[in-house]
Amino acid sequence: MVQHTGVNLAVDLRTSARAFPDKPAIISKDGPIPYRDLDSRVDRLAVGLHKIGIRKGDRVAFSIGNTPDFACLHFAALRAGAISVPMNPMLRASELRPYLGSVAPRVIVSQESFANEVMSAGPHPAPVYVIGRHPSAMAFSELETEGQPIDAEMTSDDLAVLAYTSGTAGAPKGAMLSHGNLAANLDQMVKIEGSYTQPDDIVLAVLPLSHIFGLNVVLGLSIRQGATILLEERFDAAATLRRVADHGVTILAGAPPMYLAWLAVDSPAAFDLSKVRFAVSGASRLPVEVIPAFREVYGVEIWEGYGLTETAPTVATTRMGEQRPGSIGLPLPDQEVRIVDASGEDVMMGDPGEIWVKGPNVFKGYWEEPEATSKAFSGDWFKTGDIAYQDEDGYLWLVDRQKEVIIVSGFNVFPGEVEEAIRSHPSVADAAVLGVPDPRQGERVKAFVVTHPEESLSEEEVIVHSTKHLARFKVPSEIEFVDELPRMPSGKVVKRMIRSEELGPAV
Numbered sequence: 001m002v003q004h005t006g007v008n009l010a011v012d013l014r015t016s017a018r019a020f021p022d023k024p025a026i027i028s029k030d031g032p033i034p035y036r037d038l039d040s041r042v043d044r045l046a047v048g049l050h051k052i053g054i055r056k057g058d059r060v061a062f063s064i065g066n067t068p069d070f071a072c073l074h075f076a077a078l079r080a081g082a083i084s085v086p087m088n089p090m091l092r093a094s095e096l097r098p099y100l101g102s103v104a105p106r107v108i109v110s111q112e113s114f115a116n117e118v119m120s121a122g123p124h125p126a127p128v129y130v131i132g133r134h135p136s137a138m139a140f141s142e143l144e145t146e147g148q149p150i151d152a153e154m155t156s157d158d159l160a161v162l163a164y165t166s167g168t169a170g171a172p173k174g175a176m177l178s179h180g181n182l183a184a185n186l187d188q189m190v191k192i193e194g195s196y197t198q199p200d201d202i203v204l205a206v207l208p209l210s211h212i213f214g215l216n217v218v219l220g221l222s223i224r225q226g227a228t229i230l231l232e233e234r235f236d237a238a239a240t241l242r243r244v245a246d247h248g249v250t251i252l253a254g255a256p257p258m259y260l261a262w263l264a265v266d267s268p269a270a271f272d273l274s275k276v277r278f279a280v281s282g283a284s285r286l287p288v289e290v291i292p293a294f295r296e297v298y299g300v301e302i303w304e305g306y307g308l309t310e311t312a313p314t315v316a317t318t319r320m321g322e323q324r325p326g327s328i329g330l331p332l333p334d335q336e337v338r339i340v341d342a343s344g345e346d347v348m349m350g351d352p353g354e355i356w357v358k359g360p361n362v363f364k365g366y367w368e369e370p371e372a373t374s375k376a377f378s379g380d381w382f383k384t385g386d387i388a389y390q391d392e393d394g395y396l397w398l399v400d401r402q403k404e405v406i407i408v409s410g411f412n413v414f415p416g417e418v419e420e421a422i423r424s425h426p427s428v429a430d431a432a433v434l435g436v437p438d439p440r441q442g443e444r445v446k447a448f449v450v451t452h453p454e455e456s457l458s459e460e461e462v463i464v465h466s467t468k469h470l471a472r473f474k475v476p477s478e479i480e481f482v483d484e485l486p487r488m489p490s491g492k493v494v495k496r497m498i499r500s501e502e503l504g505p506a507v
Contacts, residue, residue: 007179008154009220010046010079012186013039016226020199025223026068027202027247028231033068035226045076046150048143052127054106056081056152059162061105061126063089063096063114066233069131069140070209071219073109078160078179081152082106085162085174086210088411089113090471093120095417099164100124102367103174109140156180156360162367163212165309165412174367175309182216184360185312186224188332189217192319196280199226201250206232206240206258211410212313213282217305218253237261241271252279252300255410256286257441259302263293273298280305280319283410284442285398288325304328306398308384310376312361315384316396327395328388335359339390344378352389352399356381404495406435406443413445413474421469422447422462422476427455432485432493433476447476448498450484457481 016025017039024032054060060077062085064070070086077084085103087096089111096117100108105126110118112132119128119136130137154160160182162174189196196217197203203222207214222229230247232240235258244252259281262268279294282305291302306328307313315337318329331337339353340346347353362382365373376383387399406413415433422431430450435443447466451457459479466475486497 007156007158007183008078008081008152009160009179009182010042010075010151012220012224013042013075014151016223020226023226024228026071026229026231028068029233030068038068038072041072041144042075042079043149044144044146045072046079047147048145049076049080049082049107050150051145051147052107052143054080054082056154057159058082058106059085059103060107060109061085061087061100061103062109063087063091063118064109064111064131064210065089065114066205066209066214066231067111067131068231069111071223071229071231074209074215074219075223079152080150081154081158083159083162085164086215087164088208088210088471090473091117092469092471093117094421094469095471096121103162109143110134110137154179156183157364159364161215163215163309173369173372176364176367177212177309177312178364181312181361181363182220184334185216185314185332186221188334188359188361189221189314190225191333192317194319195225196319197221197225197227197251201225201227201277202248203227203229203251204232204240204244204249204253205229206235207253207255207283207410211283212309213253213255213307213410216312217280217282217314235261237265238271241265241268241273244276245272248275249273250275250277252276254279254281255283255442256281256290257409259286259290259294260440263290263297268297271298273300276300278303278319280317282307282313284407285328291323291325306396308386310363310382310384311357311359312363314361315355315357321393321395324395326397327391328398329396330394331396335361337390337396338381339388347389349392350389352387355384355386355388355396357384358382406433406445408435408438408443408445408473409441411473418445418447418466418470418474418476421466421474422449424469425457425462425465427451427457428462429455430485432495432498434495434498436478444478445474445476446478446480448480448482448485450482 017035021036025035025038026033060082108128115134128137129140131140160179161177279302303319305317316329320330336358338356418433419431429452432448438444486494
């Protein structure tokens with residue numbers, strides 16, 4: 001077991017580099033990167049950030065895919081005492097604009113392939129560096145500077161990451177995760193018997209590192225434990241399985257659509273997964289039938305986890321205790337979970353209620369959103385908005401989500417954001433968005449659209465318009481035109497009436 005000291009999460013990389021200097025920390029398409037070399041590059045970037053004026057508490061925002069540059073910049077920001085702000089690289093300029101306006105970064109970094117969207121989200125008061133080339137930005141390589149290594153001293157309450165999530169109205173909110181929050185969740189996972197990750201493991205990292213699952217459960221825990229990360233820039237079911245087999249991956253980490261895609265590949269017997277110890281699934285609910293099917297086809301057990309961005313992220317896992325089909329498992333050590341009714345009172349065992357969580361992994365609140373923060377807590381208890389019941393042995397069973405979030409291939413889609421994009425079309429009078437079941441993605445986005453009188457609009461026109469304003473995974477795959485949307489006297493759309501198909505088609 002690697003012994004770690006200090007509060008700054010970047011210490012994890014320093015410690016593992018000293019314990020395993022020649023061991024690959026990351027294997028990417030360009031080959032292996034030993035822990036010693038990764039640590040040295042992070043040092044140079046931290047010095048470079050300090051040289052351009054980055055200090056404790058400053059925000060470093062970046063739009064980078066699953067490449068070694070992501071890991072290097074993330075740990076360099078932490079090492080310099082800054083706050084890491086990873087942004088989903090699939091976001092369009094209109095989606096990035098509120099993020100960047102809210103966070104007010106001191107520096108922005110983008111991968112070349114995403115740079116046009118980042119630049120179009122401006123004007124930016126902060127300098128922009130691009131990994132590659134862009135006529136209006138500086139080269140990322142200029143940030144690497146030799147100098148005395150920097151190890152900013154941080155407390156457990158100092159912020160490490162702003163992980164952006166959204167409310168159903170579509171306004172982005174930055175979940176403030178401290179060094180202590182993220183470290184606590186790593187400690188909680190390490191305490192599980194058999195743990196998630198051991199130093200000898202090779203962990204598949206194809207989940208987006210900009211998502212909290214990829215950021216802390218995959219990247220953070222692997223680095224802390226001195227494991228090796230097989231870094232994949234994009235998911236292709238067969239190609240990824242081939243890489244898993246060729247590199248002797250021991251832990252798979254994925255969202256449910258990935259496991260469904262792996263089960264659907266041609267000739268699954270061609271892929272040798274005998275070295276895989278287990279797989280973990282998160283980000284959305286895993287269909288119950290996938291676990292026995294995956295076990296039969298590949299001989300690999302899938303352990304499901306439940307968590308949220310605000311809890312850094314893991315709250316419960318089937319890695320604790322035993323597999324109970326349909327259950328999301330037991331709460332992690334050093335966390336408390338309550339199931340409560342609408343008045344905040346504990347429900348009777350077996351009755352459904354909202355999941356409330358308390359523990360050192362629970363976030364500090366939403367960045368510059370005191371009202372949203374206040375609504376999210378009852379004392380020290382974080383109100384998840386998810387509905388579950390707990391059996392006599394403490395196992396949790398997720399029933400529903402109070403929030404209207406739609407989960408497409410593990411990515412959160414917030415209806416209000418999509419509705420706003422659709423309503424910006426001059427022919428649209430009103431719009432409502434729902435998630436509908438999808439066998440491959442978990443859910444897909446469906447929009448109900450009302451046009452202005454005497455205006456005509458096609459399904460394709462709505463989709464094309466949405467694509468200009470939204471990341472591809474948020475774009476509705478189905479459009480239904482209706483005469484009107486059911487609304488309460490307050491003006492709020494009654495989405496349960498839409499779900500029950502009480503709307504008639506437009507004429």
